Amino acid sequence: MPHSVLVVDDEANILLSLEFLMKKAGYDVRIARDGEEALAEMRKARPDLVLLDVMMPKRNGFDVCEIIRANPEWKDVRIIMLTAKGRDVEREKGLAVGADDYITKPFSTREVVERVSGWLAGARSSAEGNGKPCERPAP
Amino acid sequence: MRASGAVAILLVVLSLAAFTASAVAMWWAVKSGGTVGAFVSIAFLIVAAITAAAYGVLYSKLLRPLATLTGELTMHAQTRIDRPPTLGPGHWLDMLPAAVTKLVCALQAARGEIDTAVNAATLRAQEQKNRLEAILLDLSEGVIVCNLDHRILLYNQAAARILNMRDALGLDRSLFGLLTREPIVYTLELLFEQAEAAKESEEPTRETGSEAATRHFVCSTVDLGALLQARLSLVREASGGMSGYVLTFADVGAELESLAQRDALLREVAVEWRRPLASLRAAAEMLAEHLELAPSERSAFEAIVGKEVAALNQRFGEFSRGYDRLAAGPWPLADIHSLDLFRAVRKHLAEVDSIQVTPVGVPAWVHADSHSLLLALEHLIRAIARHTGRTAFDIGVVPRDKYAYVEVTWDGEPVPSAVIDTWLGEPLRGTIGNRTLREIVERHASELWSQSLPEGRTCLRLPLRSAERPRARERSERVPPWSEFYDFDLFRGSSEALKDKPLRKLTFVVFDTEATGLKPNEGDELLSIGAVRVVNGRILTGETFERLINPGRDIPASTMRIHGITADMVRDKPPAPVVLAQFKAFAGDAALVAYNAAFDMTFLEKGSEQAGVKFDNPVLDALLLSVYLQEDVSDFSLTAAADRMGVEVVGRHTALGDAITTAAIFVKLIDLLEARNIETFGQAARISKWMMEQRRQEAQLR
Numbered sequence: 001m002p003h004s005v006l007v008v009d010d011e012a013n014i015l016l017s018l019e020f021l022m023k024k025a026g027y028d029v030r031i032a033r034d035g036e037e038a039l040a041e042m043r044k045a046r047p048d049l050v051l052l053d054v055m056m057p058k059r060n061g062f063d064v065c066e067i068i069r070a071n072p073e074w075k076d077v078r079i080i081m082l083t084a085k086g087r088d089v090e091r092e093k094g095l096a097v098g099a100d101d102y103i104t105k106p107f108s109t110r111e112v113v114e115r116v117s118g119w120l121a122g123a124r125s126s127a128e129g130n131g132k133p134c135e136r137p138a139p
Numbered sequence: 140m141r142a143s144g145a146v147a148i149l150l151v152v153l154s155l156a157a158f159t160a161s162a163v164a165m166w167w168a169v170k171s172g173g174t175v176g177a178f179v180s181i182a183f184l185i186v187a188a189i190t191a192a193a194y195g196v197l198y199s200k201l202l203r204p205l206a207t208l209t210g211e212l213t214m215h216a217q218t219r220i221d222r223p224p225t226l227g228p229g230h231w232l233d234m235l236p237a238a239v240t241k242l243v244c245a246l247q248a249a250r251g252e253i254d255t256a257v258n259a260a261t262l263r264a265q266e267q268k269n270r271l272e273a274i275l276l277d278l279s280e281g282v283i284v285c286n287l288d289h290r291i292l293l294y295n296q297a298a299a300r301i302l303n304m305r306d307a308l309g310l311d312r313s314l315f316g317l318l319t320r321e322p323i324v325y326t327l328e329l330l331f332e333q334a335e336a337a338k339e340s341e342e343p344t345r346e347t348g349s350e351a352a353t354r355h356f357v358c359s360t361v362d363l364g365a366l367l368q369a370r371l372s373l374v375r376e377a378s379g380g381m382s383g384y385v386l387t388f389a390d391v392g393a394e395l396e397s398l399a400q401r402d403a404l405l406r407e408v409a410v411e412w413r414r415p416l417a418s419l420r421a422a423a424e425m426l427a428e429h430l431e432l433a434p435s436e437r438s439a440f441e442a443i444v445g446k447e448v449a450a451l452n453q454r455f456g457e458f459s460r461g462y463d464r465l466a467a468g469p470w471p472l473a474d475i476h477s478l479d480l481f482r483a484v485r486k487h488l489a490e491v492d493s494i495q496v497t498p499v500g501v502p503a504w505v506h507a508d509s510h511s512l513l514l515a516l517e518h519l520i521r522a523i524a525r526h527t528g529r530t531a532f533d534i535g536v537v538p539r540d541k542y543a544y545v546e547v548t549w550d551g552e553p554v555p556s557a558v559i560d561t562w563l564g565e566p567l568r569g570t571i572g573n574r575t576l577r578e579i580v581e582r583h584a585s586e587l588w589s590q591s592l593p594e595g596r597t598c599l600r601l602p603l604r605s606a607e608r609p610r611a612r613e614r615s616e617r618v619p620p621w622s623e624f625y626d627f628d629l630f631r632g633s634s635e636a637l638k639d640k641p642l643r644k645l646t647f648v649v650f651d652t653e654a655t656g657l658k659p660n661e662g663d664e665l666l667s668i669g670a671v672r673v674v675n676g677r678i679l680t681g682e683t684f685e686r687l688i689n690p691g692r693d694i695p696a697s698t699m700r701i702h703g704i705t706a707d708m709v710r711d712k713p714p715a716p717v718v719l720a721q722f723k724a725f726a727g728d729a730a731l732v733a734y735n736a737a738f739d740m741t742f743l744e745k746g747s748e749q750a751g752v753k754f755d756n757p758v759l760d761a762l763l764l765s766v767y768l769q770e771d772v773s774d775f776s777l778t779a780a781a782d783r784m785g786v787e788v789v790g791r792h793t794a795l796g797d798a799i800t801t802a803a804i805f806v807k808l809i810d811l812l813e814a815r816n817i818e819t820f821g822q823a824a825r826i827s828k829w830m831m832e833q834r835r836q837e838a839q840l841r
Contacts, residue, residue, distance in 0.1 A: 063560065088542075092602070093588045106456075
């Protein structure tokens with residue numbers, strides 16, 4: 001069964017590209033256009049990974065990330081944040097609220113695909129009981 | 140004198156003439172055989188004798204005393220003799236010697252007064268010089284004083300630092316070896332013209348006079364290494380003439396540089412992005428609107444789109460990095476000491492909102508817009524208080540890499556980002572244009588979030604740029620040689636009540652002393668005590684003790700270099716017993732901690748009897764504990780220990796600065812001790828005692 005990925009971004013163009021890329025990589029893809037929609041999608045079905053934009057209307061990415069982490073059922077969901085400002089402190093804030101990784105916009109599509117597959121491969125091995133794939137960077 | 144000399148010569152001549160006459164008369168009498176000649180010769184002889192006798196009397200009574208007096212007076216005039224001139228009795232000078240004595244005494248008195256006045260003036264001048272030196276030392280601006288020949292008469296450390304050309308900077312060297320000539324000469328000419336004009340017009344008041352005598356300009360160093368914002372003022376003599384000028388300057392290279400960078404960034408967007416955007420737009424429109432394109436044409440335009448997007452993306456990356464550097468750049472944020480900031484926050488919140496804020500941890504310098512940051516912190520703490528219902532918060536700063544994290548800590552859960560977001564949108568009254576919290580955080584190129592800590596605590600974290608500060612100057616460390624011990628049992632006070640209490644839950648008073656020297660038992664005395672309270676593992680930076688002490692003796696120059704405490708600073712300060720009593724009141728029954736406690740405790744013990752207090756508090760020695768934990772290390776100076784523990788050394792080597800450093804080391808030691816299952820006060824005291832014993836034995840072996 002393919003991994004499922006939830007792509008969350010308020011910018012339609014980016015959303016279109018990301019959706020296309022994830023589908024092409026063989027994942028089961030769903031999309032959300034703001035924070036509330038993302039949480040609604042989460043409740044419908046638990047994805048393996050969330051690509052989460054930071055700057056969004058109706059709950060920003062930090063907020064959504066925190067809510068996901070607060071729910072024990074979603075603790076294994078991988079979260080990659082797509083940050084807009086690309087500052088050290090923003091990355092740190094993302095990790096502090098529970099993200100696994102972060103990618104700065106504008107990003108190369110190849111990099112996004114590589115990171116997603118890296119984290120998902122880890123998730124599989126972790127599900128098989130081999131522990132975490134990558135050490136989560138210290139906050 | 141000349142008259143008496145003439146009289147004396149006359150008498151000598153007369154007596155010689157009389158002798159000659161009597162001799163001639165005698166010869167004539169013998170030759171003629173007449174008695175008349177004999178009588179005449181006898182008469183001349185008598186006259187000669189009388190004249191000679193008169194000369195003798197005149198010489199001994201008048202001439203010799205006069206010569207003596209003359210000699211003495213000459214000596215008094217030329218050199219300084221304390222006794223008045225002395226003259227034996229039996230002279231005919233009457234009141235003259237007494238008058239001369241009076242004159243000499245008056246001269247001596249006058250000379251004494253002049254000496255006193257000169258000494259006082261010298262002292263005043265020295266004090267003024269010291270004060271001036273202190274001011275100059277403190278200035279972050281460079282100061283150079285020159286005479287009208289542009290020779291350097293004086294300069295301060297900041298000048299040396301900013302110019303960074305020690306070879307060319309020196310007294311009596313030409314200023315133009317350092318700075319370009321033209322701007323300075325030009326500015327001086329303008330100032331002279333102004334001064335002349337002012338003199339010709341109405342009498343200028345002092346203020347307008349001095350105002351007119353200052354001009355701002357920009358100049359550069361001769362090697363063009365630094366661009367300086369300078370201010371030039373003329374030095375007026377009392378007579379109104381000019382004797383030289385004072386040049387004050389600051390390095391504005393960095394500010395101008397950042398302005399230039401900003402300009403370059405804007406130009407980049409406005410000009411350089413136009414071309415790739417134009418190509419991109421044309422290619423995109425071709426693809427979208429001309430469906431009739433042949434496949435080869437289509438792929439050519441697609442290639443253009445890909446190429447230009449890649450180029451734009453790279454340009455954007457550079458632009459974004461440049462922007463961040465500018466936003467966090469040196470201007471116009473300033474360095475502020477965290478404790479100053481936190482004390483202000485504490486005061487305002489306590490007065491207005493009854494919220495208790497406790498500054499904790501080791502203070503640090505941060506790079507911030509202090510006014511808006513102060514308002515932002517107050518606003519945030521109020522918001523957290525509203526949200527959580529808590530009224531007690533710790534505030535501290537944690538250094539990490541190039542950042543200093545301002546952390547507000549409380550007991551309870553983290554605040555959700557969504558809540559913090561609403562706070563960020565709130566405008567702050569008192570800021571220029573009622574800026575929002577978010578604008579202030581952005582201005583510091585920062586982010587704000589809350590994070591849970593161990594033991595059910597939470598912190599709100601605001602990273603700021605840490606300020607560059609020169610490291611505290613290394614002092615000749617005060618860890619005494621191994622043989623130096625004091626004959627009282629330092630760790631006797633570990634009372635039963637404390638024995639089983641965990642270190643983390645205790646109240647400590649961590650202190651440090653400065654003294655005139657290292658030998659309390661050989662006459663060295665206390666100069667200052669600094670202390671800070673540590674409660675439940677938190678350094679309460681707001682609860683400190685800091686007093687200077689009049690040692691009642693001189694301060695050796697050798698130790699003055701270390702602690703920087705001068706006789707002037709302690710002249711009007713209380714003596715040790717008074718301060719020791721105050722310190723005991725501050726410390727109460729809390730356990731005392733010092734770095735090399737034996738040394739500091741000896742000073743406390745020494746003065747305690749006179750102070751009417753007893754320092755029977757339980758004592759721990761941070762030095763002995765760190766020796767226990769890190770036996771393989773050789774350098775146990777306070778700074779070395781601080782370095783190893785990742786503790787920033789605060790301030791200069793003041794008693795309070797060292798006490799805070801010791802406290803930070805001690806708090807880390809508690810963690811390290813716990814890792815070795817040493818958790819109670821009793822255990823730590825036993826280790827101290829054991830280490831002390833070991834050192835004693837080692838010392839005996841040496």
